[in-house]
Structure formats: C-alpha cells, structure tokens
Amino acid sequence: MKSNLRLFILGGLFVAIALALFVSPFASGNPDGLNKVAIDQGFDDTATEHALEDGPLAGYGIRGIDNERMSKGLSGLVGVLVTFGVGMLLFGALRSARARRAPTQVRS
Amino acid sequence: MHIPDGFINAGTSLGAAAAAATGLGVAVRKTSAYLEDRQVPLAGLVAAFVFAVQMLNFPVVGGTSGHLLGGVLAAVLVGPWAGAICVAVVLLVQALFADGGITALGLNILNMAIVGSFGGYLLFAGLRGVLPRTVGGVTLAAGVAAGLSVVAAAAAFTIEYAIGGAGGAPIGTVAAAVVGVHTLIGVGEALITGATVGMVLKVRPDLVYGARGLAPEPLLRRGLQSEGAGS
Numbered sequence: 321m322k323s324n325l326r327l328f329i330l331g332g333l334f335v336a337i338a339l340a341l342f343v344s345p346f347a348s349g350n351p352d353g354l355n356k357v358a359i360d361q362g363f364d365d366t367a368t369e370h371a372l373e374d375g376p377l378a379g380y381g382i383r384g385i386d387n388e389r390m391s392k393g394l395s396g397l398v399g400v401l402v403t404f405g406v407g408m409l410l411f412g413a414l415r416s417a418r419a420r421r422a423p424t425q426v427r428s
Numbered sequence: 429m430h431i432p433d434g435f436i437n438a439g440t441s442l443g444a445a446a447a448a449a450t451g452l453g454v455a456v457r458k459t460s461a462y463l464e465d466r467q468v469p470l471a472g473l474v475a476a477f478v479f480a481v482q483m484l485n486f487p488v489v490g491g492t493s494g495h496l497l498g499g500v501l502a503a504v505l506v507g508p509w510a511g512a513i514c515v516a517v518v519l520l521v522q523a524l525f526a527d528g529g530i531t532a533l534g535l536n537i538l539n540m541a542i543v544g545s546f547g548g549y550l551l552f553a554g555l556r557g558v559l560p561r562t563v564g565g566v567t568l569a570a571g572v573a574a575g576l577s578v579v580a581a582a583a584a585f586t587i588e589y590a591i592g593g594a595g596g597a598p599i600g601t602v603a604a605a606v607v608g609v610h611t612l613i614g615v616g617e618a619l620i621t622g623a624t625v626g627m628v629l630k631v632r633p634d635l636v637y638g639a640r641g642l643a644p645e646p647l648l649r650r651g652l653q654s655e656g657a658g659s
Binding site for chain 1: 429461463466468469471473475476477479480491494495517522585605609613
C-alpha cells in the first residue's frame with residue numbers, strides 16, 4: 321500500500337513534469353480571457369510593471385536561454401518542482417501541527 | 429484569469445487580500461484538523477499538477493486563450509480546504525514568473541482559491557447529491573462544478589472591477605465580455621477536471637476526497653474517525 325502510494329505520487333509528478341516540460345512550449349500564446357477583455361475594453365494599459373518583471377523566470381522563461389521553447393519548458397520544470405517542494409513543506413507542517421494536538425494519532 | 433497589478437485599485441485589493449487571508453486562515457485550521465500522512469504528498473502533487481496544467485493555454489474563440497484554474501480539481505482530490513491552499517501555493521509560486529500581480533495576489537487568491545475551491549466544492553457537493561453515487565456521477569459532478577467555478581471566478585472579477593477598476597470601461601460591457609469568454613474557458617476546465625478526476629478514480633479511488641462514500645474503504649473510515657478524535 322505504502323509503495324503503491326509512492327508509485328502514484330511519482331507517476332503523477334512525472335505527468336506534471338512532462339506536461340510542463342514538453343507540452344507547455346506548444347500551448348496557445350494568445351492573451352488569456354481576462355487580458356483579451358482588458359485589451360478590447362481599453363484598460364490593459366492600466367497594468368503596472370510586476371515587481372519581478374526582470375526576474376530570472378519572468379514570463380515563463382529562463383533568462384539566458386535563447387531557445388524560446390526550451391526556455392519555457394525548463395521554466396515549467398522549475399515551477400513544478402518548486403510548487404511540489406513548497407506544497408510538501410507547507411502540508412507537512414500542517415500535518416505535524418495536527419500531530420501535536422492529537423498525539424495519540426501519530427504512533428504508527 | 430490572473431489579475432495583474434494596476435487593474436484594481438489599492439483599497440479594493442486590500443479588502444480582497446483581507447478576505448483571502450481570512451479564507452486561507454480557515455483553510456489552514458480545517459486542513460490541519462483532517463490531513464492524514466498520506467495526503468501530504470498527494471496535496472503537494474496536486475499543487476504541482478495544477479501549476480503544470482495552468483501553463484497549458486488552450487485557444488478559445490477570437491484570438492483568446494484560457495487555461496485550467498484548478499480550484500475544483502484540487503478540492504475534489506484533497507478536499508476544499510487543502511484544495512484552496514494548493515491553488516494559493518500555485519499563485520504564490522507564479523509570482524516568481526511575474527504572472528499575476530503582487531498587489532493583486534489577494535484578489536487572485538480570492539477569485540481562484542477561495543471562490544474556486546470553496547465555492548466550487550459547494551457546487552460539486554450539491555451536484556453529487558442529485559447524481560448517481562457512481563464513478564461516472566462523481567466525475568460528471570466534478571466537471572460541471574469546475575466549469576461553473578470558472579464563471580463564478582469571472583463574476584467575482586466583475587464585482588471587483590465594478591468596485592475599484594481602473595480605465596473606466598463600462599461595467600456592463602466588461603461583465604458580459606468577462607463572463608462570456610470564461611463560460612467558454614469553463615468548458616475546457618470541465619473537460620480537464622472531469623478527465624483527471626476520472627483517471628484518478630480509476631487508479632486510486634481511495635485517494636479522492638470528493639468520492640468518499642462511493643465505495644466504503646477501511647482507510648477512509650479510519651480517517652473519518654481520527655478526524656473526530658482529533659477535534
């Protein structure tokens with residue numbers, strides 16, 4: 321059961337990484353629904369510059385990698401791994417918060 | 429659906445941030461009350477998966493694209509409380525990619541995590557009540573709720589724009605356009621959510637929070653009991 325769960329998580333991560341790495345470079349580059357409405361209604365120019373606009377991952381790319389598709393795919397890989405890491409840390413912390421409140425539940 | 433900085437004024441953004449923080453506070457408290465060991469990596473995976481699929485913009489009508497928001501997908505898989513946190517984590521990480529404004533983070537969490545996961549799960553639960561208690565019923569409920577949750581998020585944006593929107597676009601026109609295009613994007617959300625939930629139900633039905641009561645399973649029952657003991 322335990323290893324079955326591990327297999328499921330690894331399989332899921334594999335799918336997420338494959339989608340970010342290999343499929344996202346071929347996703348539609350058109351403005352998304354909200355941006356398109358903003359353009360059509362003339363309020364898109366009210367958007368101000370993002371604080372991380374010049375960051376190393378801004379706009380789903382890795383600064384310094386010129387091949388656009390490779391840059392986007394690799395930035396997606398970074399994003400998936402960072403999101404998984406942050407999620408594991410955060411939910412792990414929430415799990416231990418519960419374990420502290422109900423100590424009888426943690427013995428296994 | 430990601431609001432950039434500047435679209436909505438500071439006061440409205442601050443109000444939305446307060447509402448989002450309150451909602452996330454509830455989500456944290458509830459999640460720490462029911463989260464089991466095995467749900468920790470699952471919740472991490474759900475967040476990572478939503479991040480990946482949010483990158484996959486699909487074309488909709490007239491030079492517009494849309495992508496999965498993932499609120500209902502996350503809520504059905506790990507519960508509405510942990511699901512909202514998953515989407516909030518995705519939105520936070522996306523700041524590194526300059527996607528979605530920093531001052532607009534509260535707005536985006538409110539629309540996609542709180543309305544998306546909490547509101548979406550309410551719709552899902554309501555639909556599950558009237559649909560057959562089968563894998564197909566759960567899958568259909570997840571898909572339809574997911575589609576409607578995108579329209580709800582679009583409606584939430586419209587309200588925020590009406591309160592504190594920049595650029596002075598007529599609110600009726602904005603409402604019709606935003607809700608209209610997100611109805612189409614919602615079809616994509618419904619298909620992706622239904623397909624993903626259906627696939628997980630096929631492989632590991634016991635892991636799907638929203639399918640509790642579908643097939644009585646020892647681990648699930650133990651989870652419910654320990655929830656009672658923990659509170």
